[in-house]
Amino acid sequence: MHADHALLTLYGAQASGSVAVEAALTLLGLHYNLIEGATWAEEAARDRVATSNPMRQIPTLVMPDGEVMTESAAILIYLADLDPAATLAPAPNAPLRRQFLRWMFYVSSAIYALHWIKPDVKRIGAPEDCRDAVVRAVHERIAFCWANMDSQLLPGGYLLGDELTVLDLYVAVVSRFGPWRERFYEVAPRMTPVVRRVDGDPRLAALWRERFPEE
Numbered sequence: 001m002h003a004d005h006a007l008l009t010l011y012g013a014q015a016s017g018s019v020a021v022e023a024a025l026t027l028l029g030l031h032y033n034l035i036e037g038a039t040w041a042e043e044a045a046r047d048r049v050a051t052s053n054p055m056r057q058i059p060t061l062v063m064p065d066g067e068v069m070t071e072s073a074a075i076l077i078y079l080a081d082l083d084p085a086a087t088l089a090p091a092p093n094a095p096l097r098r099q100f101l102r103w104m105f106y107v108s109s110a111i112y113a114l115h116w117i118k119p120d121v122k123r124i125g126a127p128e129d130c131r132d133a134v135v136r137a138v139h140e141r142i143a144f145c146w147a148n149m150d151s152q153l154l155p156g157g158y159l160l161g162d163e164l165t166v167l168d169l170y171v172a173v174v175s176r177f178g179p180w181r182e183r184f185y186e187v188a189p190r191m192t193p194v195v196r197r198v199d200g201d202p203r204l205a206a207l208w209r210e211r212f213p214e215e
């Protein structure tokens with residue numbers, strides 16, 4: 001597996017969704033080249049990733065043969081399925097697979113996708129002077145979505161039971177975005193001990209320190 005994936009290239013950035021992918025690659029022991037750039041803040045970073053991903057977003061994963069994968073949830077599921085022995089996802093025929101897929105897509109579409117609005121509220125046709133109100137409304141919606149997810153999960157040590165999956169990595173990363181962990185802890189009391197456990201995973205300690213240096 002190491003040799004096959006020696007030339008994976010990941011466009012990513014500190015404190016971004018790419019860190020969930022970086023965490024999965026770390027747990028799988030897969031090497032990758034990282035092209036760093038805060039796409040939400042820098043035109044140059046958007047331009048750099050645009051050659052591989054015209055959406056100008058990260059994470060963008062480029063396979064050794066040049067094939068491109070975008071969409072954090074899809075990338076995470078793909079990586080988890082590469083190595084069933086690492087148990088980073090329930091097997092396709094395992095009963096837990098349904099809820100696993102459900103919540104992976106939920107985090108992607110109901111929560112992560114909303115962040116696209118924030119760097120420039122004109123993206124949704126809102127005037128610049130409404131920026132604060134729009135961002136507040138986005139954060140309220142995200143808090144609601146976390147609370148909704150929390151009320152429908154019965155976590156064990158991890159969100160789906162006793163095994164850490166890429167869903168845990170995904171939630172541990174996306175819950176660091178606005179409205180930030182403080183609010184997450186308020187609205188998602190069942191998921192809180194899980195994200196804290198993932199934060200404290202010794203295999204990921206160096207990555208979290210390097211990729212979320214402010215926290």
Ligand SMILES: N[C@@H](CCC(=O)N[C@@H](CS)C(=O)NCC(=O)O)C(=O)O
Nearest residue numbers: 016017039040057058059071072116
């Ligand atoms: N649907 C995409 C969303 C990715 C995304 O929103 N990435 C942010 C960084 S965390 C980005 O690149 N934003 C660029 C922009 O706002 O223009 C995914 O799940 O991978």
